[in-house]
Amino acid sequence: MPLWLFIFLAALSIISSLGVILQRHPVHSLLALVLTLIVIAVLFIGLGxxxxxxxxxxxxxxxxxxxxxxxxxxxxLQSQPLEAGRLALKLIGALGSAALIAELLAxxxxLPAPLGHEHPVAPDYGSIGRLAQGLFSRYLIAFEITSILLLVGVIGGVALARRTAAGGAGGSM
Amino acid sequence: MAPPSYFMGLSAILFCIGVAGVMLRRNVIIIFMSIELMLNAVNLAFVALGRAWGSVDGQAIVFFVMTVAAAEAAVGLGIILAIFRNRATINADEFNLMRW
Known part of the structure:
Protein backbone atom coordinates (compact mmCIF):
# COMPACT_ATOMS: atom_id res chain seq x y z
CA MET A 1 0.00 0.00 0.00
CA PRO A 2 1.50 3.39 -0.96
CA LEU A 3 2.35 5.65 1.94
CA TRP A 4 0.08 8.52 0.87
CA LEU A 5 -2.90 6.16 0.68
CA PHE A 6 -2.12 4.78 4.12
CA ILE A 7 -1.88 8.28 5.61
CA PHE A 8 -5.18 9.30 4.01
CA LEU A 9 -6.98 6.18 5.26
CA ALA A 10 -5.40 6.44 8.72
CA ALA A 11 -6.50 10.08 9.08
CA LEU A 12 -10.00 9.19 7.87
CA SER A 13 -10.32 6.31 10.32
CA ILE A 14 -9.06 8.35 13.27
CA ILE A 15 -11.43 11.23 12.51
CA SER A 16 -14.42 8.95 12.05
CA SER A 17 -13.64 6.94 15.19
CA LEU A 18 -13.43 10.18 17.15
CA GLY A 19 -16.85 10.90 15.69
CA VAL A 20 -18.11 7.65 17.23
CA ILE A 21 -17.34 8.78 20.75
CA LEU A 22 -18.08 12.50 20.33
CA GLN A 23 -21.40 12.60 18.46
CA ARG A 24 -24.49 13.30 20.53
CA HIS A 25 -27.05 11.41 18.49
CA PRO A 26 -26.58 7.62 18.57
CA VAL A 27 -27.41 7.30 14.85
CA HIS A 28 -24.63 9.76 13.99
CA SER A 29 -22.23 7.72 16.13
CA LEU A 30 -23.34 4.61 14.29
CA LEU A 31 -22.76 6.19 10.87
CA ALA A 32 -19.28 7.25 11.98
CA LEU A 33 -18.64 3.68 13.13
CA VAL A 34 -19.77 2.33 9.75
CA LEU A 35 -17.32 4.67 8.02
CA THR A 36 -14.53 3.50 10.36
CA LEU A 37 -15.30 -0.15 9.65
CA ILE A 38 -15.31 0.40 5.90
CA VAL A 39 -11.96 2.22 6.08
CA ILE A 40 -10.53 -0.68 8.11
CA ALA A 41 -11.86 -3.08 5.46
CA VAL A 42 -10.05 -1.07 2.79
CA LEU A 43 -6.88 -1.27 4.91
CA PHE A 44 -7.31 -5.06 5.09
CA ILE A 45 -7.58 -5.23 1.31
CA GLY A 46 -4.53 -3.01 0.99
CA LEU A 47 -2.64 -5.42 3.22
CA GLY A 48 -3.49 -8.26 0.85
CA LEU A 77 -33.19 7.20 21.25
CA GLN A 78 -33.01 10.94 20.73
CA SER A 79 -30.10 13.30 20.73
CA GLN A 80 -28.73 13.74 24.22
CA PRO A 81 -26.31 16.34 25.55
CA LEU A 82 -22.89 14.95 26.32
CA GLU A 83 -23.19 13.82 29.90
CA ALA A 84 -22.17 16.50 32.38
CA GLY A 85 -20.87 15.94 35.87
CA ARG A 86 -18.49 13.37 37.28
CA LEU A 87 -15.61 15.51 36.10
CA ALA A 88 -13.06 13.54 38.11
CA LEU A 89 -14.12 10.30 36.44
CA LYS A 90 -13.85 11.90 33.00
CA LEU A 91 -10.43 13.29 33.83
CA ILE A 92 -9.22 9.89 34.96
CA GLY A 93 -10.68 8.30 31.83
CA ALA A 94 -9.02 10.81 29.51
CA LEU A 95 -5.70 10.55 31.32
CA GLY A 96 -5.87 6.75 31.30
CA SER A 97 -6.55 6.69 27.55
CA ALA A 98 -3.73 9.14 26.88
CA ALA A 99 -1.32 7.07 28.97
CA LEU A 100 -2.37 3.89 27.16
CA ILE A 101 -1.90 5.50 23.75
CA ALA A 102 1.55 6.75 24.73
CA GLU A 103 2.54 3.32 26.01
CA LEU A 104 1.30 1.49 22.93
CA LEU A 105 2.97 3.96 20.56
CA ALA A 106 6.24 3.69 22.48
CA LEU A 111 9.30 -3.09 17.19
CA PRO A 112 11.94 -5.52 15.91
CA ALA A 113 13.48 -4.77 12.56
CA PRO A 114 11.47 -7.19 10.34
CA LEU A 115 8.36 -5.09 10.99
CA GLY A 116 10.01 -1.92 9.72
CA HIS A 117 9.55 -2.54 6.02
CA GLU A 118 6.87 -3.93 3.75
CA HIS A 119 7.07 -7.61 2.82
CA PRO A 120 6.19 -9.07 -0.56
CA VAL A 121 3.72 -11.95 -0.42
CA ALA A 122 2.41 -14.58 -2.82
CA PRO A 123 -0.22 -13.35 -5.29
CA ASP A 124 -2.88 -15.63 -3.77
CA TYR A 125 -2.03 -14.53 -0.22
CA GLY A 126 -5.44 -13.25 0.80
CA SER A 127 -7.50 -15.51 -1.43
CA ILE A 128 -10.43 -17.49 -0.10
CA GLY A 129 -8.57 -20.71 -0.90
CA ARG A 130 -5.61 -19.91 1.32
CA LEU A 131 -7.90 -18.79 4.13
CA ALA A 132 -10.00 -21.95 3.83
CA GLN A 133 -6.90 -24.15 3.90
CA GLY A 134 -5.94 -22.59 7.21
CA LEU A 135 -9.45 -22.68 8.64
CA PHE A 136 -10.18 -26.29 7.75
CA SER A 137 -6.84 -27.79 8.71
CA ARG A 138 -5.06 -26.04 11.52
CA TYR A 139 -8.08 -24.26 12.99
CA LEU A 140 -10.67 -26.98 12.36
CA ILE A 141 -11.55 -27.50 16.04
CA ALA A 142 -11.88 -23.75 16.63
CA PHE A 143 -14.03 -23.50 13.50
CA GLU A 144 -16.38 -26.19 14.78
CA ILE A 145 -16.57 -24.59 18.22
CA THR A 146 -17.53 -21.35 16.46
CA SER A 147 -20.77 -23.00 15.34
CA ILE A 148 -21.62 -23.81 18.96
CA LEU A 149 -20.85 -20.19 19.89
CA LEU A 150 -23.22 -18.91 17.23
CA LEU A 151 -25.92 -21.31 18.40
CA VAL A 152 -25.54 -20.10 21.97
CA GLY A 153 -25.64 -16.51 20.69
CA VAL A 154 -28.92 -17.13 18.86
CA ILE A 155 -30.51 -18.82 21.89
CA GLY A 156 -29.26 -16.09 24.22
CA GLY A 157 -30.50 -13.29 21.97
CA VAL A 158 -33.96 -14.81 21.66
CA ALA A 159 -34.21 -15.59 25.37
CA LEU A 160 -33.17 -12.07 26.37
CA ALA A 161 -35.30 -10.14 23.90
CA ARG A 162 -38.60 -12.07 24.07
CA ARG A 163 -41.53 -10.91 26.14
CA THR A 164 -42.84 -13.35 28.70
CA ALA A 165 -46.54 -14.08 29.21
CA ALA A 166 -46.47 -11.99 32.39
CA GLY A 167 -45.71 -8.93 30.29
CA GLY A 168 -42.16 -8.26 31.42
CA ALA A 169 -39.00 -8.92 29.50
CA GLY A 170 -37.48 -12.38 29.41
CA GLY A 171 -34.40 -11.32 31.27
CA SER A 172 -35.47 -10.19 34.70
CA MET A 173 -33.47 -7.28 36.01
CA MET B 1 5.39 1.93 1.14
CA ALA B 2 3.73 1.64 4.54
CA PRO B 3 5.48 -0.87 6.82
CA PRO B 4 3.56 -3.06 9.29
CA SER B 5 4.66 -0.92 12.23
CA TYR B 6 2.59 1.98 10.86
CA PHE B 7 -0.46 -0.25 10.86
CA MET B 8 0.33 -1.27 14.43
CA GLY B 9 0.50 2.39 15.41
CA LEU B 10 -2.87 3.12 13.78
CA SER B 11 -4.27 0.07 15.55
CA ALA B 12 -3.01 1.38 18.91
CA ILE B 13 -4.58 4.80 18.30
CA LEU B 14 -7.95 3.32 17.31
CA PHE B 15 -7.89 0.99 20.32
CA CYS B 16 -7.27 3.91 22.68
CA ILE B 17 -10.09 5.92 21.11
CA GLY B 18 -12.32 2.94 21.87
CA VAL B 19 -11.05 2.83 25.47
CA ALA B 20 -11.76 6.55 25.82
CA GLY B 21 -15.28 5.99 24.50
CA VAL B 22 -15.95 3.29 27.09
CA MET B 23 -14.60 5.48 29.88
CA LEU B 24 -16.10 8.83 28.91
CA ARG B 25 -19.59 8.00 27.63
CA ARG B 26 -22.46 6.74 29.75
CA ASN B 27 -24.81 5.73 26.93
CA VAL B 28 -24.77 1.93 26.82
CA ILE B 29 -25.14 1.79 23.03
CA ILE B 30 -22.15 4.12 22.54
CA ILE B 31 -20.13 2.00 24.99
CA PHE B 32 -21.05 -1.05 22.94
CA MET B 33 -19.96 0.67 19.71
CA SER B 34 -16.64 1.58 21.36
CA ILE B 35 -16.10 -2.10 22.16
CA GLU B 36 -16.66 -2.95 18.49
CA LEU B 37 -14.10 -0.25 17.63
CA MET B 38 -11.54 -1.87 19.94
CA LEU B 39 -12.18 -5.30 18.42
CA ASN B 40 -11.57 -3.84 14.97
CA ALA B 41 -8.37 -2.12 16.04
CA VAL B 42 -7.02 -5.45 17.25
CA ASN B 43 -8.14 -7.09 14.00
CA LEU B 44 -6.06 -4.55 12.10
CA ALA B 45 -2.99 -5.46 14.16
CA PHE B 46 -3.60 -9.17 13.50
CA VAL B 47 -3.82 -8.68 9.73
CA ALA B 48 -0.74 -6.43 9.64
CA LEU B 49 1.35 -8.91 11.62
CA GLY B 50 0.08 -11.85 9.58
CA ARG B 51 1.18 -10.01 6.46
CA ALA B 52 4.62 -9.31 7.99
CA TRP B 53 5.17 -13.03 8.58
CA GLY B 54 3.49 -14.04 5.33
CA SER B 55 1.17 -16.44 7.12
CA VAL B 56 -2.59 -16.82 6.89
CA ASP B 57 -3.00 -17.28 10.66
CA GLY B 58 -3.72 -13.61 11.33
CA GLN B 59 -6.62 -13.66 8.88
CA ALA B 60 -8.00 -16.86 10.41
CA ILE B 61 -8.01 -15.22 13.83
CA VAL B 62 -9.75 -12.15 12.40
CA PHE B 63 -12.39 -14.51 11.03
CA PHE B 64 -12.98 -15.91 14.53
CA VAL B 65 -13.03 -12.45 16.10
CA MET B 66 -15.74 -11.44 13.64
CA THR B 67 -17.79 -14.48 14.64
CA VAL B 68 -17.41 -13.67 18.32
CA ALA B 69 -18.36 -10.05 17.62
CA ALA B 70 -21.52 -11.15 15.82
CA ALA B 71 -22.58 -13.37 18.72
CA GLU B 72 -21.64 -10.64 21.17
CA ALA B 73 -23.70 -8.05 19.29
CA ALA B 74 -26.77 -10.31 19.29
CA VAL B 75 -26.57 -11.10 23.00
CA GLY B 76 -25.46 -7.62 24.07
CA LEU B 77 -28.23 -5.84 22.19
CA GLY B 78 -30.69 -8.34 23.67
CA ILE B 79 -29.45 -7.38 27.12
CA ILE B 80 -29.82 -3.68 26.29
CA LEU B 81 -33.40 -4.27 25.13
CA ALA B 82 -34.23 -6.18 28.32
CA ILE B 83 -32.70 -3.43 30.48
CA PHE B 84 -34.61 -0.74 28.60
CA ARG B 85 -37.91 -2.56 29.07
CA ASN B 86 -37.38 -2.84 32.82
CA ARG B 87 -35.72 0.49 33.56
CA ALA B 88 -36.72 2.75 30.60
CA THR B 89 -33.19 4.16 30.43
CA ILE B 90 -29.90 3.27 28.82
CA ASN B 91 -27.68 5.44 30.99
CA ALA B 92 -25.04 3.20 32.51
CA ASP B 93 -24.97 5.24 35.73
CA GLU B 94 -28.57 4.35 36.52
CA PHE B 95 -28.03 0.59 36.55
CA ASN B 96 -27.14 0.27 40.20
CA LEU B 97 -28.98 -2.87 41.26
CA MET B 98 -25.75 -4.83 41.74
CA ARG B 99 -23.78 -1.93 43.18
CA TRP B 100 -23.13 -1.88 46.92
Missing part, protein backbone atom coordinates in the same frame (compact mmCIF):
# COMPACT_ATOMS: atom_id res chain seq x y z
CA UNK A 49 -6.20 -9.82 3.03
CA UNK A 50 -8.86 -9.51 0.33
CA UNK A 51 -11.30 -12.13 1.60
CA UNK A 52 -11.24 -10.86 5.17
CA UNK A 53 -11.67 -7.31 3.94
CA UNK A 54 -14.83 -8.13 2.03
CA UNK A 55 -16.09 -10.24 4.95
CA UNK A 56 -15.54 -7.21 7.14
CA UNK A 57 -17.66 -5.07 4.84
CA UNK A 58 -20.48 -7.61 4.56
CA UNK A 59 -20.62 -8.92 8.13
CA UNK A 60 -19.50 -5.92 10.16
CA UNK A 61 -20.44 -2.83 8.19
CA UNK A 62 -23.53 -4.58 6.85
CA UNK A 63 -25.14 -7.03 9.23
CA UNK A 64 -23.94 -6.02 12.68
CA UNK A 65 -24.43 -2.32 12.06
CA UNK A 66 -28.01 -2.88 10.83
CA UNK A 67 -28.64 -4.74 14.10
CA UNK A 68 -27.40 -1.69 16.02
CA UNK A 69 -29.59 0.58 13.91
CA UNK A 70 -32.67 -1.54 14.60
CA UNK A 71 -32.04 -1.37 18.33
CA UNK A 72 -31.51 2.40 18.26
CA UNK A 73 -34.78 2.84 16.38
CA UNK A 74 -36.58 0.35 18.60
CA UNK A 75 -35.53 2.25 21.72
CA UNK A 76 -36.39 5.58 20.01
CA UNK A 107 5.99 -0.08 22.09
CA UNK A 108 5.18 0.15 18.39
CA UNK A 109 8.09 2.49 17.72
CA UNK A 110 10.52 -0.09 19.11
Missing amino acids: ATTVGFLQMIVYAGAIMVLFLFVIWLLN FVLH
Whole structure:
Protein backbone atom coordinates (compact mmCIF):
# COMPACT_ATOMS: atom_id res chain seq x y z
CA MET A 1 0.00 0.00 0.00
CA PRO A 2 1.50 3.39 -0.96
CA LEU A 3 2.35 5.65 1.94
CA TRP A 4 0.08 8.52 0.87
CA LEU A 5 -2.90 6.16 0.68
CA PHE A 6 -2.12 4.78 4.12
CA ILE A 7 -1.88 8.28 5.61
CA PHE A 8 -5.18 9.30 4.01
CA LEU A 9 -6.98 6.18 5.26
CA ALA A 10 -5.40 6.44 8.72
CA ALA A 11 -6.50 10.08 9.08
CA LEU A 12 -10.00 9.19 7.87
CA SER A 13 -10.32 6.31 10.32
CA ILE A 14 -9.06 8.35 13.27
CA ILE A 15 -11.43 11.23 12.51
CA SER A 16 -14.42 8.95 12.05
CA SER A 17 -13.64 6.94 15.19
CA LEU A 18 -13.43 10.18 17.15
CA GLY A 19 -16.85 10.90 15.69
CA VAL A 20 -18.11 7.65 17.23
CA ILE A 21 -17.34 8.78 20.75
CA LEU A 22 -18.08 12.50 20.33
CA GLN A 23 -21.40 12.60 18.46
CA ARG A 24 -24.49 13.30 20.53
CA HIS A 25 -27.05 11.41 18.49
CA PRO A 26 -26.58 7.62 18.57
CA VAL A 27 -27.41 7.30 14.85
CA HIS A 28 -24.63 9.76 13.99
CA SER A 29 -22.23 7.72 16.13
CA LEU A 30 -23.34 4.61 14.29
CA LEU A 31 -22.76 6.19 10.87
CA ALA A 32 -19.28 7.25 11.98
CA LEU A 33 -18.64 3.68 13.13
CA VAL A 34 -19.77 2.33 9.75
CA LEU A 35 -17.32 4.67 8.02
CA THR A 36 -14.53 3.50 10.36
CA LEU A 37 -15.30 -0.15 9.65
CA ILE A 38 -15.31 0.40 5.90
CA VAL A 39 -11.96 2.22 6.08
CA ILE A 40 -10.53 -0.68 8.11
CA ALA A 41 -11.86 -3.08 5.46
CA VAL A 42 -10.05 -1.07 2.79
CA LEU A 43 -6.88 -1.27 4.91
CA PHE A 44 -7.31 -5.06 5.09
CA ILE A 45 -7.58 -5.23 1.31
CA GLY A 46 -4.53 -3.01 0.99
CA LEU A 47 -2.64 -5.42 3.22
CA GLY A 48 -3.49 -8.26 0.85
CA ALA A 49 -6.20 -9.82 3.03
CA THR A 50 -8.86 -9.51 0.33
CA THR A 51 -11.30 -12.13 1.60
CA VAL A 52 -11.24 -10.86 5.17
CA GLY A 53 -11.67 -7.31 3.94
CA PHE A 54 -14.83 -8.13 2.03
CA LEU A 55 -16.09 -10.24 4.95
CA GLN A 56 -15.54 -7.21 7.14
CA MET A 57 -17.66 -5.07 4.84
CA ILE A 58 -20.48 -7.61 4.56
CA VAL A 59 -20.62 -8.92 8.13
CA TYR A 60 -19.50 -5.92 10.16
CA ALA A 61 -20.44 -2.83 8.19
CA GLY A 62 -23.53 -4.58 6.85
CA ALA A 63 -25.14 -7.03 9.23
CA ILE A 64 -23.94 -6.02 12.68
CA MET A 65 -24.43 -2.32 12.06
CA VAL A 66 -28.01 -2.88 10.83
CA LEU A 67 -28.64 -4.74 14.10
CA PHE A 68 -27.40 -1.69 16.02
CA LEU A 69 -29.59 0.58 13.91
CA PHE A 70 -32.67 -1.54 14.60
CA VAL A 71 -32.04 -1.37 18.33
CA ILE A 72 -31.51 2.40 18.26
CA TRP A 73 -34.78 2.84 16.38
CA LEU A 74 -36.58 0.35 18.60
CA LEU A 75 -35.53 2.25 21.72
CA ASN A 76 -36.39 5.58 20.01
CA LEU A 77 -33.19 7.20 21.25
CA GLN A 78 -33.01 10.94 20.73
CA SER A 79 -30.10 13.30 20.73
CA GLN A 80 -28.73 13.74 24.22
CA PRO A 81 -26.31 16.34 25.55
CA LEU A 82 -22.89 14.95 26.32
CA GLU A 83 -23.19 13.82 29.90
CA ALA A 84 -22.17 16.50 32.38
CA GLY A 85 -20.87 15.94 35.87
CA ARG A 86 -18.49 13.37 37.28
CA LEU A 87 -15.61 15.51 36.10
CA ALA A 88 -13.06 13.54 38.11
CA LEU A 89 -14.12 10.30 36.44
CA LYS A 90 -13.85 11.90 33.00
CA LEU A 91 -10.43 13.29 33.83
CA ILE A 92 -9.22 9.89 34.96
CA GLY A 93 -10.68 8.30 31.83
CA ALA A 94 -9.02 10.81 29.51
CA LEU A 95 -5.70 10.55 31.32
CA GLY A 96 -5.87 6.75 31.30
CA SER A 97 -6.55 6.69 27.55
CA ALA A 98 -3.73 9.14 26.88
CA ALA A 99 -1.32 7.07 28.97
CA LEU A 100 -2.37 3.89 27.16
CA ILE A 101 -1.90 5.50 23.75
CA ALA A 102 1.55 6.75 24.73
CA GLU A 103 2.54 3.32 26.01
CA LEU A 104 1.30 1.49 22.93
CA LEU A 105 2.97 3.96 20.56
CA ALA A 106 6.24 3.69 22.48
CA PHE A 107 5.99 -0.08 22.09
CA VAL A 108 5.18 0.15 18.39
CA LEU A 109 8.09 2.49 17.72
CA HIS A 110 10.52 -0.09 19.11
CA LEU A 111 9.30 -3.09 17.19
CA PRO A 112 11.94 -5.52 15.91
CA ALA A 113 13.48 -4.77 12.56
CA PRO A 114 11.47 -7.19 10.34
CA LEU A 115 8.36 -5.09 10.99
CA GLY A 116 10.01 -1.92 9.72
CA HIS A 117 9.55 -2.54 6.02
CA GLU A 118 6.87 -3.93 3.75
CA HIS A 119 7.07 -7.61 2.82
CA PRO A 120 6.19 -9.07 -0.56
CA VAL A 121 3.72 -11.95 -0.42
CA ALA A 122 2.41 -14.58 -2.82
CA PRO A 123 -0.22 -13.35 -5.29
CA ASP A 124 -2.88 -15.63 -3.77
CA TYR A 125 -2.03 -14.53 -0.22
CA GLY A 126 -5.44 -13.25 0.80
CA SER A 127 -7.50 -15.51 -1.43
CA ILE A 128 -10.43 -17.49 -0.10
CA GLY A 129 -8.57 -20.71 -0.90
CA ARG A 130 -5.61 -19.91 1.32
CA LEU A 131 -7.90 -18.79 4.13
CA ALA A 132 -10.00 -21.95 3.83
CA GLN A 133 -6.90 -24.15 3.90
CA GLY A 134 -5.94 -22.59 7.21
CA LEU A 135 -9.45 -22.68 8.64
CA PHE A 136 -10.18 -26.29 7.75
CA SER A 137 -6.84 -27.79 8.71
CA ARG A 138 -5.06 -26.04 11.52
CA TYR A 139 -8.08 -24.26 12.99
CA LEU A 140 -10.67 -26.98 12.36
CA ILE A 141 -11.55 -27.50 16.04
CA ALA A 142 -11.88 -23.75 16.63
CA PHE A 143 -14.03 -23.50 13.50
CA GLU A 144 -16.38 -26.19 14.78
CA ILE A 145 -16.57 -24.59 18.22
CA THR A 146 -17.53 -21.35 16.46
CA SER A 147 -20.77 -23.00 15.34
CA ILE A 148 -21.62 -23.81 18.96
CA LEU A 149 -20.85 -20.19 19.89
CA LEU A 150 -23.22 -18.91 17.23
CA LEU A 151 -25.92 -21.31 18.40
CA VAL A 152 -25.54 -20.10 21.97
CA GLY A 153 -25.64 -16.51 20.69
CA VAL A 154 -28.92 -17.13 18.86
CA ILE A 155 -30.51 -18.82 21.89
CA GLY A 156 -29.26 -16.09 24.22
CA GLY A 157 -30.50 -13.29 21.97
CA VAL A 158 -33.96 -14.81 21.66
CA ALA A 159 -34.21 -15.59 25.37
CA LEU A 160 -33.17 -12.07 26.37
CA ALA A 161 -35.30 -10.14 23.90
CA ARG A 162 -38.60 -12.07 24.07
CA ARG A 163 -41.53 -10.91 26.14
CA THR A 164 -42.84 -13.35 28.70
CA ALA A 165 -46.54 -14.08 29.21
CA ALA A 166 -46.47 -11.99 32.39
CA GLY A 167 -45.71 -8.93 30.29
CA GLY A 168 -42.16 -8.26 31.42
CA ALA A 169 -39.00 -8.92 29.50
CA GLY A 170 -37.48 -12.38 29.41
CA GLY A 171 -34.40 -11.32 31.27
CA SER A 172 -35.47 -10.19 34.70
CA MET A 173 -33.47 -7.28 36.01
CA MET B 1 5.39 1.93 1.14
CA ALA B 2 3.73 1.64 4.54
CA PRO B 3 5.48 -0.87 6.82
CA PRO B 4 3.56 -3.06 9.29
CA SER B 5 4.66 -0.92 12.23
CA TYR B 6 2.59 1.98 10.86
CA PHE B 7 -0.46 -0.25 10.86
CA MET B 8 0.33 -1.27 14.43
CA GLY B 9 0.50 2.39 15.41
CA LEU B 10 -2.87 3.12 13.78
CA SER B 11 -4.27 0.07 15.55
CA ALA B 12 -3.01 1.38 18.91
CA ILE B 13 -4.58 4.80 18.30
CA LEU B 14 -7.95 3.32 17.31
CA PHE B 15 -7.89 0.99 20.32
CA CYS B 16 -7.27 3.91 22.68
CA ILE B 17 -10.09 5.92 21.11
CA GLY B 18 -12.32 2.94 21.87
CA VAL B 19 -11.05 2.83 25.47
CA ALA B 20 -11.76 6.55 25.82
CA GLY B 21 -15.28 5.99 24.50
CA VAL B 22 -15.95 3.29 27.09
CA MET B 23 -14.60 5.48 29.88
CA LEU B 24 -16.10 8.83 28.91
CA ARG B 25 -19.59 8.00 27.63
CA ARG B 26 -22.46 6.74 29.75
CA ASN B 27 -24.81 5.73 26.93
CA VAL B 28 -24.77 1.93 26.82
CA ILE B 29 -25.14 1.79 23.03
CA ILE B 30 -22.15 4.12 22.54
CA ILE B 31 -20.13 2.00 24.99
CA PHE B 32 -21.05 -1.05 22.94
CA MET B 33 -19.96 0.67 19.71
CA SER B 34 -16.64 1.58 21.36
CA ILE B 35 -16.10 -2.10 22.16
CA GLU B 36 -16.66 -2.95 18.49
CA LEU B 37 -14.10 -0.25 17.63
CA MET B 38 -11.54 -1.87 19.94
CA LEU B 39 -12.18 -5.30 18.42
CA ASN B 40 -11.57 -3.84 14.97
CA ALA B 41 -8.37 -2.12 16.04
CA VAL B 42 -7.02 -5.45 17.25
CA ASN B 43 -8.14 -7.09 14.00
CA LEU B 44 -6.06 -4.55 12.10
CA ALA B 45 -2.99 -5.46 14.16
CA PHE B 46 -3.60 -9.17 13.50
CA VAL B 47 -3.82 -8.68 9.73
CA ALA B 48 -0.74 -6.43 9.64
CA LEU B 49 1.35 -8.91 11.62
CA GLY B 50 0.08 -11.85 9.58
CA ARG B 51 1.18 -10.01 6.46
CA ALA B 52 4.62 -9.31 7.99
CA TRP B 53 5.17 -13.03 8.58
CA GLY B 54 3.49 -14.04 5.33
CA SER B 55 1.17 -16.44 7.12
CA VAL B 56 -2.59 -16.82 6.89
CA ASP B 57 -3.00 -17.28 10.66
CA GLY B 58 -3.72 -13.61 11.33
CA GLN B 59 -6.62 -13.66 8.88
CA ALA B 60 -8.00 -16.86 10.41
CA ILE B 61 -8.01 -15.22 13.83
CA VAL B 62 -9.75 -12.15 12.40
CA PHE B 63 -12.39 -14.51 11.03
CA PHE B 64 -12.98 -15.91 14.53
CA VAL B 65 -13.03 -12.45 16.10
CA MET B 66 -15.74 -11.44 13.64
CA THR B 67 -17.79 -14.48 14.64
CA VAL B 68 -17.41 -13.67 18.32
CA ALA B 69 -18.36 -10.05 17.62
CA ALA B 70 -21.52 -11.15 15.82
CA ALA B 71 -22.58 -13.37 18.72
CA GLU B 72 -21.64 -10.64 21.17
CA ALA B 73 -23.70 -8.05 19.29
CA ALA B 74 -26.77 -10.31 19.29
CA VAL B 75 -26.57 -11.10 23.00
CA GLY B 76 -25.46 -7.62 24.07
CA LEU B 77 -28.23 -5.84 22.19
CA GLY B 78 -30.69 -8.34 23.67
CA ILE B 79 -29.45 -7.38 27.12
CA ILE B 80 -29.82 -3.68 26.29
CA LEU B 81 -33.40 -4.27 25.13
CA ALA B 82 -34.23 -6.18 28.32
CA ILE B 83 -32.70 -3.43 30.48
CA PHE B 84 -34.61 -0.74 28.60
CA ARG B 85 -37.91 -2.56 29.07
CA ASN B 86 -37.38 -2.84 32.82
CA ARG B 87 -35.72 0.49 33.56
CA ALA B 88 -36.72 2.75 30.60
CA THR B 89 -33.19 4.16 30.43
CA ILE B 90 -29.90 3.27 28.82
CA ASN B 91 -27.68 5.44 30.99
CA ALA B 92 -25.04 3.20 32.51
CA ASP B 93 -24.97 5.24 35.73
CA GLU B 94 -28.57 4.35 36.52
CA PHE B 95 -28.03 0.59 36.55
CA ASN B 96 -27.14 0.27 40.20
CA LEU B 97 -28.98 -2.87 41.26
CA MET B 98 -25.75 -4.83 41.74
CA ARG B 99 -23.78 -1.93 43.18
CA TRP B 100 -23.13 -1.88 46.92
